[in-house]
């Protein structure tokens with residue numbers, strides 16, 4: 274198990290002329306931590322900071338004691354962006370072989386990650402001919418190479434049908450049970466219930482942090498969606 278895989282202190286990010294993250298302080302530990310908030314609130318920007326690809330105005334992001342984006346974290350951190358990161362003109366397995374070489378990971382990993390994302394029957398198919406959901410799972414398979422200890426997933430279930438979403442959430446929890454810290458963003462409130470811990474974000478700030486049950490209880494709401502609306506109203510007032 275990992276404690277405080279990520280420590281964020283005073284993180285301030287400006288993109289263009291806009292303050293996107295405002296002096297954030299947050300830690301992310303083990304289990305499945307969900308980052309939820311409306312479109313444009315800064316979720317992807319925060320995730321980019323965790324993997325060290327975002328220019329920051331102030332503050333620090335430390336991942337397993339190293340500055341985010343350090344070379345030493347290359348195999349420790351898996352990252353899936355909203356855009357599929359696999360090559361359309363290669364098969365699933367050819368993509369994985371390529372990324373094994375890039376990451377310096379043994380090819381014996383390929384069967385494990387293909388099984389994990391349930392793409393066994395499509396392993397030799399060209400990625401460009403996969404469905405959107407299958408392509409997302411191929412990207413996720415790449416992120417699982419090398420058994421990362423922190424997995425950063427930017428809206429991995431967008432465009433997936435309910436059955437696939439259910440399967441992926443099952444996978445996130447299996448990975449978390451094996452000790453991977455899973456940090457996953459979504460703007461679908463019903464997915465919030467599946468997280469061990471929730472961070473609710475609005476306009477670049479974390480406005481609630483706790484288990485789904487704690488957040489609902491504190492807001493006196495019967496769903497995370499209602500809790501979020503109540504917290505937003507309180508925050509605005």
Ligand SMILES: Nc1ncnc2c1ncn2[C@@H]1O[C@H](COP(=O)(O)OP(=O)(O)OP(=O)(O)O)[C@@H](O)[C@H]1O
Nearest residue numbers: 288289291293311312313314315316317318319460
């Ligand atoms: N390349 C960029 N240059 C300038 N501003 C940007 C850029 N990318 C994003 N932004 C702005 O930063 C803010 C936060 O964007 P971000 O992508 O982090 O939001 P998000 O919560 O992930 O949204 P979504 O759920 O729609 O993906 C938005 O106001 C957006 O307009």
